[in-house]
Amino acid sequence: MTATTVMSIVAVLLALLLLSAAWTLRKPAWELVFGPPADPPNRIPLTEFYVEAQKAGWKLTTDPQLCLDLAIGLREAGLDGSIEIWGRKCRRLTLPGMADSPLQRIDPGYWQHHQVDGLRMVLAADASGATETLQLETNNRLIRTLALPTRNAPADAATYQDLQLNCLQALHWLQADAARYQGISRSDGAAPPPA
Numbered sequence: 450m451t452a453t454t455v456m457s458i459v460a461v462l463l464a465l466l467l468l469s470a471a472w473t474l475r476k477p478a479w480e481l482v483f484g485p486p487a488d489p490p491n492r493i494p495l496t497e498f499y500v501e502a503q504k505a506g507w508k509l510t511t512d513p514q515l516c517l518d519l520a521i522g523l524r525e526a527g528l529d530g531s532i533e534i535w536g537r538k539c540r541r542l543t544l545p546g547m548a549d550s551p552l553q554r555i556d557p558g559y560w561q562h563h564q565v566d567g568l569r570m571v572l573a574a575d576a577s578g579a580t581e582t583l584q585l586e587t588n589n590r591l592i593r594t595l596a597l598p599t600r601n602a603p604a605d606a607a608t609y610q611d612l613q614l615n616c617l618q619a620l621h622w623l624q625a626d627a628a629r630y631q632g633i634s635r636s637d638g639a640a641p642p643p644a
């Protein structure tokens with residue numbers, strides 16, 4: 450046997466070994482060598498979530514107070530960890546043309562002192578000059594967090610903009626728990642009863 454023949458046999462055996470391992474683990478051979486692919490992001494921008502809320506029956510453009518109610522509920526869901534919330538950290542308002550900071554998961558503890566700017570979700574538009582109509586904001590980069598006025602937020606705490614939610618968690622919460630928050634901003638401010 451020549452060296453070339455031996456190398457060919459070794460290469461075939463190595464390929465068969467990789468295929469056998471891949472079949473056993475039910476993974477493609479390239480995944481054994483390079484690792485699994487990164488999970489694709491499962492996020493929905495807050496502006497799109499509010500559109501989904503409208504489809505689910507929330508009358509956000511006729512009653513802007515409901516935007517606050519939804520923001521209160523999202524804050525609570527972020528605080529208890531039932532919805533992962535993501536954002537771009539910023540210490541001041543970004544100007545057009547400035548580089549974006551990376552999207553990062555917001556720690557649930559952050560929501561003890563901060564809230565989603567729910568009123569910014571409703572954009573007042575004056576189409577005819579005489580009447581005012583309400584529309585949902587469509588530019589997700591304008592959606593920010595704010596420090597709660599009644600809490601002592603750390604002075605160095607950053608705000609976040611371009612808020613995004615874990616899509617599956619948020620849509621499940623919208624169907625299962627969000628209705629408890631309708632009207633909460635009109636009440637005495639107490640948290641809604643547990644579901």
